[in-house]
Amino acid sequence: MLSTVITSGFFWRAVLAGGFLAVACGLLGVFLILRRDAMISHGLAHVAFAGVAIGLVLNFLPLVVSLLVCGAGSLFILKLKEQTKLPGDAALAILSSAGMALAIFLVSLRMNFGVELMGYLFGDVLAISPVEVWLSVALAFIVTITILVNYHQLLYMTFDRETARVAGVKVGNLDKILVILTAITVVLGLRIVGLLLVSALTVVPAASALQLSRSFHQALILSTIFSLTSILAGIVLAYLINLPASAGIVFLSIIIFLVIVGLKGLPRLSRR
Amino acid sequence: MISRTNKEANNSGTIIRVKSVFFSYDGPLILEDINLPVNRGDFLAIIGPNGSGKTTLLKIMVGLLKPQSGQVFLFEQKLEDFREWFKVAYIQQNATYLESKFPISVGEVIASSLYASRIMKGKPSAWGKEKTLQVLELVGLSGYQKRVMATLSGGQQQRVLIARALASEPEIMLLDEPTTGVDHHTQENFYDLLGKLNHDYQLTIVVVTHDYGLVNKHINQVACLNRKLIYHGRHEEFCQSSAFKELLEGGHHLIVHQH
Secondary structure: OHHHHHHOHHHHHHHHHHHHHHHHHHHHHHHHHHOOOOOHHHHHHHHHHHHHHHHHHHOOOHHHHHHHHHHHHHHHHHHHHHHHOOOHHHHHHHHHHHHHHHHHHHHHHOHHHHHHHHHHHHOOHHHOOHHHHHHHHHHHHHHHHHHHHOHHHHHHHHHOHHHHHHOOOOHHHHHHHHHHHHHHHHHHHHHHOOHHHHHHHHHHHHHHHHHHOOOHHHHHHHHHHHHHHHHHHHHHHHHHHOOOHHHHHHHHHHHHHHHHHHHHHHHHHHHO | OOOHHHHHHOOOOEEEEEEEEEEEOOOOEEEEEEEEEEEOOOEEEEEOOOOOOHHHHHHHHOOOOOOOEEEEEEOOEEHHHOOOHHHEEEEOOOHHHOOOOOOOEHHHHHHHHHHHOHHHOOOOHHHHHHHHHHHHHHOOOOOOOOOEHHHOOHHHHHHHHHHHHHHOOOOEEEEEOOOOOOOHHHHHHHHHHHHHHHHHHOOEEEEEOOOHHHHOOOOOEEEEEEOEEEEEEEHHHHOOOHHHHHHHHOOOOOOOOOO
């Protein structure tokens, strides 16, 4: 059984794409939660889904079309937030329902790609093609490097936005960079865990890490470890016991979260 | 500590010049025709009743808000053209605006600002570490660099923010009601620290405050604001002025230390 895993091209492609994505999600998630923007990945996933539908209708690389649509959508959300005086989550709700409506409309035009679209709704990491693997690896690598290069500015802005602005940090540009990185990560996540669970990738490992961290770089490291553990173990489980990888990955990350929260609660309970 | 060569190179008198500034948030005027210079070495307290525009004026001085008309000059340059922001430190109303669950150590608070500003350009990371130790010692928090920000008291957090500001070797520090919500003793210590920075390191300080009684033994300039600038001048003369009597009659409890 194990030997068939090791020689399987599907398996290694999934591990490669999943592993790189895990690092990007782990790092990005910490910033998103602390910016109180945890839901942005869920909202953008709907936009990315519309992008996939457009790609399928046009019969042109759905992942690439989705990247363009989702990237534009992410900048549009920033603009909406600025111009409408709405809290960020309202702008997000508007755009995500627009994305979903567009996807439904496109499916109704050409029902024959419905099955393929389902793959993006629930994720299908083992069906990932070699081209998609390399695209995922390259983009996840770009996300990771961009975060690390701008680490201090991002941390300063996330911790203390106004003071960072006065100190000359270009917060507007960094906002744009962060939403675009989120858009890229979401599109890649769509292939692996699907629209409905993609926000779990960016939020849950980071939330677990924040329970334990005593410094910011510790939070980033722990979040990446939790993210890698759940994605890679989820893929192995999917291959071994035929569990849907997306569900397995999210279950594992939530189990990690619950165990940490439980362990933290224990000393308090025993003191009673 | 605070780079002297920088100072000698740019020894012109006026650090900030506010010129005919008007401001409103889509409504009545908050600030009307404000003219206010801040000179090198000043310790200026901006006082005035609630809603008098003190915080707004401070935000305009550091470029966080744009005035409807008028102009702000920093180091004799128009604010829009000013690029040397590491010379200007801005400290917001007490540290409680910060996310209390943010996992960040004191050392990281200072390092993030050092590396995000231009001050670290071309310097080895050892310089940054040394700087961190120096500024923590200066604010009385030696040995705190590994502590989590969230576990510190309000007064200690405020000192960390001062240390962060000092690390980039500013020439002026602007503070907005820095001691709201901390106890009286901590407030006194805090203003003593500001007094020391102004006196020993010639750091120019502008502080928006309600605690006039606490700062007045350290300051040399007062600006009294109530939409318009009612008074600006030397602290000693302020106590004899009609603006001061008006403030007292307005129910302001001011304990005044005479020099």
